[in-house]
Amino acid sequence: MKNRYTIAALAALMLATSTAQAQFQRPDDAVKYRQGALFVMGQHFGRVGAMASGRVPFDAQVAQQNMDVVMALSTLPWAGFGPETQSVNSRAKPNVWTDRAAFDEAGRNTLVALAALNEATRTGNLEAVRRTFGAAAATCKVCHDNFRN
Amino acid sequence: MKNRYTIAALAALMLATSTAQAQFQRPDDAVKYRQGALFVMGQHFGRVGAMASGRVPFDAQVAQQNMDVVMALSTLPWAGFGPETQSVNSRAKPNVWTDRAAFDEAGRNTLVALAALNEATRTGNLEAVRRTFGAAAATCKVCHDNFRN
Numbered sequence: 001m002k003n004r005y006t007i008a009a010l011a012a013l014m015l016a017t018s019t020a021q022a023q024f025q026r027p028d029d030a031v032k033y034r035q036g037a038l039f040v041m042g043q044h045f046g047r048v049g050a051m052a053s054g055r056v057p058f059d060a061q062v063a064q065q066n067m068d069v070v071m072a073l074s075t076l077p078w079a080g081f082g083p084e085t086q087s088v089n090s091r092a093k094p095n096v097w098t099d100r101a102a103f104d105e106a107g108r109n110t111l112v113a114l115a116a117l118n119e120a121t122r123t124g125n126l127e128a129v130r131r132t133f134g135a136a137a138a139t140c141k142v143c144h145d146n147f148r149n
Numbered sequence: 150m151k152n153r154y155t156i157a158a159l160a161a162l163m164l165a166t167s168t169a170q171a172q173f174q175r176p177d178d179a180v181k182y183r184q185g186a187l188f189v190m191g192q193h194f195g196r197v198g199a200m201a202s203g204r205v206p207f208d209a210q211v212a213q214q215n216m217d218v219v220m221a222l223s224t225l226p227w228a229g230f231g232p233e234t235q236s237v238n239s240r241a242k243p244n245v246w247t248d249r250a251a252f253d254e255a256g257r258n259t260l261v262a263l264a265a266l267n268e269a270t271r272t273g274n275l276e277a278v279r280r281t282f283g284a285a286a287a288t289c290k291v292c293h294d295n296f297r298n
Contacts, residue, residue, distance in 0.1 A: 023196055033192050036185025040225065043182050047172055072221035076189065 183229025
């Protein structure tokens with residue numbers, strides 16, 4: 001797994017992933033897919049957060065294992081927000097589709113922030129993990145606040 | 150991402166993963182986690198299957214991308230089958246917990262078969278992909294038939 005990401009590479013990856021994986025049999029599957037990927041990501045991200053906040057002792061190796069999963073999943077959910085899923089009941093707000101540029105930018109910001117957190121976990125420096133975790137969590141919150149009911 | 154797995158390494162990984170990640174706040178979360186991980190895995194596994202069966206043209210690069218996701222997820226769901234989840238409504242049969250050794254063996258068989266499929270996609274040999282996909286799908290089916298309603 002690569003440890004270095006650039007914004008351009010991430011954006012390209014996100015687009016390539018969306019294209020290569022827009023292969024859902026039914027809109028329901030796309031929704032289950034994005035929800036599943038985001039939930040699993042969120043669980044592992046949260047475990048890093050528990051260490052960042054001091055709720056559990058910091059273990060650099062466990063933080064890295066969790067970030068490996070987060071990074072492997074981070075490019076996936078976006079393919080599940082295709083226009084055909086607009087009619088499926090979910091917490092996604094209509095502006096995911098009507099303000100797509102802002103939604104895509106929010107997604108890219110999260111990928112960039114997660115890449116920085118991933119780098120930080122590899123340094124084993126808890127202060128850097130704390131700082132980059134907070135920044136990454138803030139990008140998640142922007143999307144949740146603006147695009148999720 | 151490593152391309153070579155041994156049965157012993159996989160079994161150790163599965164156990165380590167189960168231990169390191171048995172950190173669910175609530176039994177419901179564990180169930181959503183295992184369902185999400187298995188669903189996302191299944192989608193990507195199915196895309197390799199579509200190529201194996203000839204429903205879509207074989208593209209070695211896309212097959213490998215899909216197997217990267219499958220392999221990254223393949224060790225995760227098992228942590229979501231903790232004893233505390235037995236009371237949560239799901240399709241899991243009680244024998245997941247009452248016949249745990251058989252369940253764990255079925256999981257290990259799937260990991261081993263997926264590793265073989267992963268190897269095969271890296272050769273770009275469609276015949277090898279077909280054969281190992283069929284074997285891997287058979288291990289999924291054993292578990293679904295025996296441990297899922």
